Amino acid sequence: MAISFEVNGQKKSVDVDPQTPLLWVLRDTLNITGTKYGCGIAACGACTVHIDGQPSRSCVFSVASVAGKKITTIEGLSADRSHPVQQAWIEEQAPQCGYCQSGQIMTAVAFLKRNAKPTAAEVDEAMSNNICRCGTAQRIRAAVLKAADLMHGAKASGNSAGGEL
Amino acid sequence: MSTAVTRRTVLKTTLTTGAVAGAALVIGFEVPQAKGSLEKPVVNPLTAWIKIDQNGAVTLVYSKSEMGQGVSTSLPMILAEELCVDWKDVRVEHAPVERAFGSQGTGGSGSVTTMWMPLRTAGAAARQMLIAAAAQQWGVTPEVCVAKSGAVWHNSEKLLYGELIERASQLPVPDLQSVQLKKPEEFQLIGKSVPRTDIPAKTDGSAIFGLDVRVPGMVYAVVARCPVFGGKVKAFDATKAKAIKGVRDVFEIPGVAKGVHSCGGVVVVADTTYIAMQARKQLQIDWDYGSAATESSETLRKQFRTLVDSNMKVILDQGDADHVISSAESDKKIECDYELPFQAHATMEPMNCTVHIASDGAEAWAPSQSPDMVQGIIGQLTGLPADKIRVHTTFMGGAFGRRYQADFPTEATQIAQRVGKPVQLVWSREDDMTHDFYRPASYHRLSGAVDGEGNIVAWRHKQASTSIAEWFNPHEAPESSELGCTTQMPYLVKSYKLEYLPAASAVPRAWWRSVEASVIGFVMESFMDELAHAAGADPYEFRIQKLGEVRLVKDAVDARGRPLDTARFKGVLQLAAEKSGWGKPLPKGEGRGIAAHYSFHSYVANVAEVAVENGHVRVKRVISAVDIGTPVNPDGIRAQVEGAIVYGLTAALKSQITIQNGQAMQNNFNKFSTLSMRETPRIEVYIVPSSIAPTGIGEPGLPPTAPAVMNAIFAATGKRIRRLPLQPTDLA
Numbered sequence: 001m002a003i004s005f006e007v008n009g010q011k012k013s014v015d016v017d018p019q020t021p022l023l024w025v026l027r028d029t030l031n032i033t034g035t036k037y038g039c040g041i042a043a044c045g046a047c048t049v050h051i052d053g054q055p056s057r058s059c060v061f062s063v064a065s066v067a068g069k070k071i072t073t074i075e076g077l078s079a080d081r082s083h084p085v086q087q088a089w090i091e092e093q094a095p096q097c098g099y100c101q102s103g104q105i106m107t108a109v110a111f112l113k114r115n116a117k118p119t120a121a122e123v124d125e126a127m128s129n130n131i132c133r134c135g136t137a138q139r140i141r142a143a144v145l146k147a148a149d150l151m152h153g154a155k156a157s158g159n160s161a162g163g164e165l
Numbered sequence: 166m167s168t169a170v171t172r173r174t175v176l177k178t179t180l181t182t183g184a185v186a187g188a189a190l191v192i193g194f195e196v197p198q199a200k201g202s203l204e205k206p207v208v209n210p211l212t213a214w215i216k217i218d219q220n221g222a223v224t225l226v227y228s229k230s231e232m233g234q235g236v237s238t239s240l241p242m243i244l245a246e247e248l249c250v251d252w253k254d255v256r257v258e259h260a261p262v263e264r265a266f267g268s269q270g271t272g273g274s275g276s277v278t279t280m281w282m283p284l285r286t287a288g289a290a291a292r293q294m295l296i297a298a299a300a301q302q303w304g305v306t307p308e309v310c311v312a313k314s315g316a317v318w319h320n321s322e323k324l325l326y327g328e329l330i331e332r333a334s335q336l337p338v339p340d341l342q343s344v345q346l347k348k349p350e351e352f353q354l355i356g357k358s359v360p361r362t363d364i365p366a367k368t369d370g371s372a373i374f375g376l377d378v379r380v381p382g383m384v385y386a387v388v389a390r391c392p393v394f395g396g397k398v399k400a401f402d403a404t405k406a407k408a409i410k411g412v413r414d415v416f417e418i419p420g421v422a423k424g425v426h427s428c429g430g431v432v433v434v435a436d437t438t439y440i441a442m443q444a445r446k447q448l449q450i451d452w453d454y455g456s457a458a459t460e461s462s463e464t465l466r467k468q469f470r471t472l473v474d475s476n477m478k479v480i481l482d483q484g485d486a487d488h489v490i491s492s493a494e495s496d497k498k499i500e501c502d503y504e505l506p507f508q509a510h511a512t513m514e515p516m517n518c519t520v521h522i523a524s525d526g527a528e529a530w531a532p533s534q535s536p537d538m539v540q541g542i543i544g545q546l547t548g549l550p551a552d553k554i555r556v557h558t559t560f561m562g563g564a565f566g567r568r569y570q571a572d573f574p575t576e577a578t579q580i581a582q583r584v585g586k587p588v589q590l591v592w593s594r595e596d597d598m599t600h601d602f603y604r605p606a607s608y609h610r611l612s613g614a615v616d617g618e619g620n621i622v623a624w625r626h627k628q629a630s631t632s633i634a635e636w637f638n639p640h641e642a643p644e645s646s647e648l649g650c651t652t653q654m655p656y657l658v659k660s661y662k663l664e665y666l667p668a669a670s671a672v673p674r675a676w677w678r679s680v681e682a683s684v685i686g687f688v689m690e691s692f693m694d695e696l697a698h699a700a701g702a703d704p705y706e707f708r709i710q711k712l713g714e715v716r717l718v719k720d721a722v723d724a725r726g727r728p729l730d731t732a733r734f735k736g737v738l739q740l741a742a743e744k745s746g747w748g749k750p751l752p753k754g755e756g757r758g759i760a761a762h763y764s765f766h767s768y769v770a771n772v773a774e775v776a777v778e779n780g781h782v783r784v785k786r787v788i789s790a791v792d793i794g795t796p797v798n799p800d801g802i803r804a805q806v807e808g809a810i811v812y813g814l815t816a817a818l819k820s821q822i823t824i825q826n827g828q829a830m831q832n833n834f835n836k837f838s839t840l841s842m843r844e845t846p847r848i849e850v851y852i853v854p855s856s857i858a859p860t861g862i863g864e865p866g867l868p869p870t871a872p873a874v875m876n877a878i879f880a881a882t883g884k885r886i887r888r889l890p891l892q893p894t895d896l897a
Contacts, residue, residue, distance in 0.1 A: 017410075017439075024439035028385065028439065036514070036562070039594045039835075040594055044834050074368075075370045081369050089364075093360060094364075095233070095368065098374075099563060128843045128844075131513065133511055134233050134513075135810065137811065138848055141845075
C-alpha cells in the first residue's frame with residue numbers, strides 16, 4: 001500500500017516495505033541523494049532531515065512513521081544556496097570531503113530556529129552529535145555563528161581559522 | 166618514509182598501473198604487460214589539461230581524486246597561474262582515466278608535490294602556444310607579445326584566448342623542458358587563498374559521491390563477509406533471503422588474495438540498498454573461520470612483548486648504545502615501552518563502487534584514490550581493453566588512505582559481471598569498520614641516556630609491529646614500511662641503535678592518514694620529551710639545542726630518501742613556540758607540550774595546551790607551524806592541518822580497534838568514538854613563507870599531534886602517557 005508524504009514541498013507516494021527507513025526511501029526510491037548514509041544507527045547525523053520542522057535522523061525513522069508529514073532535505077533549503085546557513089558554510093569554507101555536511105547544515109538550520117543568537121558553547125552542544133572525520137568542527141562552529149549574524153543582518157563575526165600566512 | 170616500501174612503491178609492486186598498460190596487473194593475476202606501453206605520450210596541454218571555448222570560458226582539468234583535501238582547487242591554481250587566466254573565469258573538472266593524465270593515484274600527500282612541475286610546464290606551454298598563435302595572426306614575433314588575464318597583448322592590441330584557441334591548439338607542443346616558467350615573484354594566484362571549487366556543491370546536496378551515483382536500471386548489492394579475518398564461506402542457504410520481495414539474486418564471490426585482499430563472501434542483489442541489507446540478515450552461512458580465530462589484542466600484545474624482549478633485527482647501530490645505556494646512571498637513564506593500537510579509517514562514506522559491464526565495454530563510478538587502478542581491475546577481470554572501460558571518479562566522503570585499496574572495486578566488478586546491469590556495491594558502516602585495512606598496531610621499547618651536560622649519549626629503539634610491507638608482499642623487508650623518521654634522526658644523538666621485528670597477525674593493515682609517521686612521530690617526540698626531562702631542560706630549548714648546527718640528515722637506510730633539513734625543522738619549532746607564547750605561565754592544572762615531525766618531505770611543529778581536571782583532559786588550543794615550501798592555497802593548507810590535527814586527536818584520545826576471536830570489536834560509531842565539536846580545541850595554523858617547490862600537507866599535521874598533547878599532559882600532571890589512546894583511568 002502506498003505511503004504518502006511531502007518532500008521539499010512536493011507530494012510523494014511510495015509503495016515500499018513500510019519499515020524501510022526514510023533515508024533509503026529518499027535515496028533509492030526517490031533518488032534524492034543529498035541526505036547521506038553514515039551509520040544506520042542514528043550515531044553520526046549524516047542523514048539528518050527535518051520532519052515537520054524537527055531535525056530527525058532519517059536512518060531510524062520508518063517511512064510509515066512519516067506518512068502525511070512534511071520532510072525537508074538539504075535540497076529543499078533553497079533553490080540557489082541562498083539560505084544564510086549555506087552562505088555561511090561557503091564563506092567559512094567549512095566542508096572538506098563534504099559527506100557529513102548535509103546533516104550538519106540541517107542540524108544547524110533547525111538549531112538556529114530554536115536559538116537565534118547562540119553562544120559558541122551552545123553551538124558546540126547543538127552540533128556535538130554530528131560526526132565529521134575531516135575535522136571541520138572549528139569551521140562549522142564559526143559558520144553557525146556567522147549564519148546567526150547573517151539571519152539578523154548583522155555584520156558577520158570574524159574568520160574561523162586561527163593563524164596566518 | 167624511509168625505505169623501499171612507501172605507499173607508492175607498494176602499489177607499484179602489487180599493482181602495475183593499469184591505465185598505462187591497458188590492464189592493471191594485480192599480483193596474483195600475473196598478466197604480462199604490453200611492450201613499450203610505458204612510453205610517455207606527448208600531451209597537448211590545450212586538448213588535455215586546458216579547455217578554452219571560443220567564448221573564452223576556461224576549464225582546467227585535475228587528475229587527482231578530490232576527497233576533501235582541495236586538489237580540485239590547488240592543482241588548477243597551478244595551471245591557471247602559468248596560463249595567465251583570471252581565477253574568476255576558471256571552471257574545473259576531473260580528468261577521465263586516460264594515459265595523457267599520467268598516474269591518478271592520490272595519496273602520500275603527493276598531489277601538489279608531484280604535479281607542481283608537470284602542471285606548471287603544461288600551463289606555460291599552453292601560454293606559449295597561445296602567444297605564438299597571436300603572433301602569427303599579427304605577423305609579429307612572439308617575444309613582443311605578453312599573456313595576461315586570458316588574452317595575448319601586443320602594445321594596446323589584444324586577442325582573447327577564445328579567439329586564439331583554434332589556431333593555438335594546432336601548433337606544435339613546445340619542448341616541456343625549456344618552456345619559460347614564471348618566477349615566484351611573478352605569481353599572481355599561487356600563495357593567495359581562494360575559495361575551494363568543490364564547496365558550493367557540498368552545501369546543497371548536489372555533490373555526487375560514490376553512493377549517490379544513480380544510473381537507469383541499476384540495482385544494489387551487499388556482501389556478507391566472514392567476520393573473522395581470512396575466513397571463508399563453507400556453505401550457505403539463501404532460501405529465506407531469496408523469498409524477500411525485491412531480491413534479485415544471491416551468489417558467492419571468491420576472495421582475491423595477493424594485492425587485493427578482498428574477503429569474498431555471499432552477495433545479495435536487490436532493488437534497493439535496504440532490501441539487500443535486510444535480505445543479507447536472512448542468509449544462513451556456515452563459515453570456515455580459519456586460523457585467525459584465536460587472534461586477539463591481548464595475544465598480539467604478548468607477542469609484541471616477547472619480540473622486544475628478544476634479540477631483534479638490527480637496522481642501525483651507530484656508536485655503542487647498548488653499552489652506554491647499561492652503564493648509565495639510573496637517574497639519567499630512561500627505559501620505557503610505547504604502544505599504539507590498530508586504527509580504522511572510518512571515512513564518513515562507507516566503501517562502495519558502481520560498475521556496469523556490458524559485452525562491448527564497461528563503465529564504473531568509483532570513489533577511489535586510484536581510479537586508474539579501478540580501470541585496470543575491470544580490465545583484468547573482464548578482459549576488456551582500457552579504451553573500453555570508462556571510469557568516473559566521484560567525490561568521496563573521506564579517504565585517508567582507505568580508498569587506495571583494490572578490494573571494493575574488485576568485489577563490485579565480480580558482482581557486475583554476473584548481474585549484467587549497473588550495480589552499486591554498498592558496504593554498511595559495520596562492513597566498513599570490521600573489514601578495513603587498519604593502521605598497524607605497534608610496540609616500542611625505548612631506552613636512552615643523557616650525560617651531565619645534557620647531551621643525548623644514547624637512544625635505542627626496539628620496535629615490533631604488524632608490518633604493512635609484509636602484508637602486501639612477504640618478500641619485502643617487513644621493516645621497510647614501519648620505520649619512518651627513525652632512520653633520519655634529526656637530533657644529535659651520540660649512540661643510536663634501531664631494531665625491528667614484525668609480529669604475525671591476520672589483521673589487514675595499510676596506509677592510514679600519515680601512515681607510519683602517525684606512530685613514529687608519537688614515539689620519537691614523546692621520548693625526546695622524556696630525555697629533556699631527564700636532562701632537566703625545557704622541552705622546547707632541549708629540541709633546539711639538539712638540532713645543533715644547520716645540516717642535512719640523510720636517510721640512513723634508504724639512500725634515495727630526501728634529506729631532512731634541520732634548519733627547517735628548527736624553523737617550525739621556533740614559529741610554533743613563538744605563536745603559542747611558549748614559556749608563559751599557565752594556570753594550575755594546565756600544561757603546554759611541543760612536538761615536531763618531518764613526514765612527506767614537510768615539516769610541522771605543534772604546541773598543545775591542555776587542562777586536566779578530575780582526571781579528565783581537555784585540549785584547549787593547538788598551535789601548528791608548517792613549512793611545506795611554496796604554499797599554493799594557504800586557506801586550503803590550514804584546513805588540511807586542522808583536519809589532520811583533529812584526526813590525530815581522535816586517535817590519541819578516543820578511538821581504537823581492538824581484536825577478539827580474530828574480529829574487529831568496534832563496528833560502528835557508537836563503539837569507535839571520535840572527537841566531537843565540544844572537544845575540538847581552537848586550532849591555529851601558521852605557514853612558513855617559502856618559494857621552494859611545495860610538498861604535501863594532507864598528512865604531516867597529524868604526527869606531532871598526539872605527542873604534543875601527551876607532553877602537555879605530562880607538563881600539567883607529571884604523568885607520562887605511553888599507550889594510545891588515552892584511557893579514562895590513566896589520569897585518575
